[in-house]
Amino acid sequence: MAIYNKQNFPVEKVRKYLEPGPVVLVTSQWENQTDIMTLGWHTILEFSPSLLGCMIASMNVSHELIRNSGECVINIPGVDLIDQVVAIGNSHGDETDKFVVNQLTAQPGDVVKAPLIGECFASFECRLHDGALVDNYNFFIFEVVKAHVDPQQERPATLHYTGEGIFRVMGEQILDQHQKFKPEMLI
């Protein structure tokens, strides 16, 4: 597995990578505990501030770490990380060091204490923006405060979960429709 050469990316443009709906790996840290979880339930909520919403079930150790720290990193794996995505999704947070067991590289963030995953092509450092729906729906609203993307990964093959252990893989086909868009819609 490659470690990507990520560079600074505009936080208001993270929808390019998240709106298509890939499975992500969420990293979190609180005191001496670090966790990684697999997540498919997320949505963009706003461009600027760069807001996204994530449903993180309370049975996950990550839920508690994120509640306590108010921070996490959303990392996007390519298809080459399918084994890690499945293994992490089927493990529990306090069993092992998931970085070691899954041969993943923890990299320091610029803003938050939770680590980035070196083997993911994109990592978005997040701070909790609004926790009003956490109690009722486990729904966290985050602000992306720093984004890192490998600029060579324009449209990587990402994993998209359909349930029952089955993932779809994003295809290479692009439909460029920008000429049919009103200028003000081209954001």
Next chain:
Amino acid sequence: MAIYNKQNFPVEKVRKYLEPGPVVLVTSQWENQTDIMTLGWHTILEFSPSLLGCMIASMNVSHELIRNSGECVINIPGVDLIDQVVAIGNSHGDETDKFVVNQLTAQPGDVVKAPLIGECFASFECRLHDGALVDNYNFFIFEVVKAHVDPQQERPATLHYTGEGIFRVMGEQILDQHQKFKPEMLI
């Protein structure tokens, strides 16, 4: 464009089609007004009740219709509806009858008054479940109360928006990992 032969589908399983992150067409109705809008900002929130969250900006006519009626239908287009997805995303709700202009077929729902789109392979009738985040984030939490899917469309090629007028198309590749899942995770 084909009209799909949709049949009843378990509401607690709609994640199969929504979690991969496709662009959807949202239909709504209030009094004598009907609207369709293109939406990419949605996420599953719970299996049962079958909850999903959608960010529907207040500048859309649909926002008002859904607020007033407390209902909508989430329809999933295949790649063959790219022209409709783009045209609807670039039009305004009170200009025209979007069904007529876009050559789409309105079908009656079983539970809600908003119409289904015949040319979409899946249509999920929704009722507003919680509007607590509508004022601050335009975020609607819906319950899927009735789901319709064409059973022949197991894994259709869906559209996934990346911004700037560019769509990606879901590929045909499947990664079946169910043998690596813990039984309790195979939902």
